[in-house]
Amino acid sequence: MSNSLNTIDAKQVGKTVLTSGGDLSILHDISLQVGRGESIAIVGSSGSGKSTLLSLLAGLDCPSTGHISLMGQNLDELDEDGRAQVRGQHVGFVFQSFQLLPHLNAIENVMLPLEINGISEAIARKEARIWLEKVGLESRLDHFPKTLSGGEQQRVALARAFINKPAILFADEPTGSLDEASGNRIIELLFELNRENHSTLVLVTHDPALAARCTRQLHLQGGRLV
Secondary structure, three states, rough: OOOOEEEEEEEEEEEEEEEEEEEEEEEEEEEEEEEEOOOEEEOOOOOOHHHHHHHHHHHOOOOOEEEEEEEOHHHHHHHHHHHHHHHHEEEEEOOHHHOOOOOOOOHHHHHHHHHHOOOOOOHHHHHHHHHHHHOOOOOOOOOOOHHOOOHHHHHHHHHHHHHHOOOEEEEEOOOOOOOOOHHHHHHHHHHHHHHHHHHHHHHEEHHHHHHHHHHHEEEEEOOOEE
């Protein structure tokens, strides 16, 4: 049983994938615990396994060895539908590529997580408007992703990530494709919304300044925590 104070509990996690050249081990014997409200930066050189670890911790992928518990739920005891249900209830995501649906406008993209969880369209629309106002996009509600700048798309993605008030927010290189000004704005929003919701923040970053803002840094080297 996971410690109730921990939102994430990973024990001796490993990940191996089959390639044309044989088995490739990406992660080795990773054990970590993340408490409620912590902000954690996963750092390391390219190819060290950062994004793979993030995917495993979020239940988007399954480890080859070891166990991961998310919000007290052992992910290895759940099928994909079960893991998706845990993510839908507790988790928000911010990806470098935004992952906005091109056929939905800004407010419809932000409404989506609530609608998936069975919230009525009227309530979902009202909440989405509130969150888009929080990220400074009240004048862009009806704009489709292709008409928004990169920074604006990332702010839509942030509003979508936070609309369910997730217990855990996972962010993979959230400022990687943005200019400095837009990136700084996103960083401020991440930590501001993180504090307001007392959410756990787990992010992958190459940015030392962003990593330094977190309460703790996890350094990966060659697929191992160092």
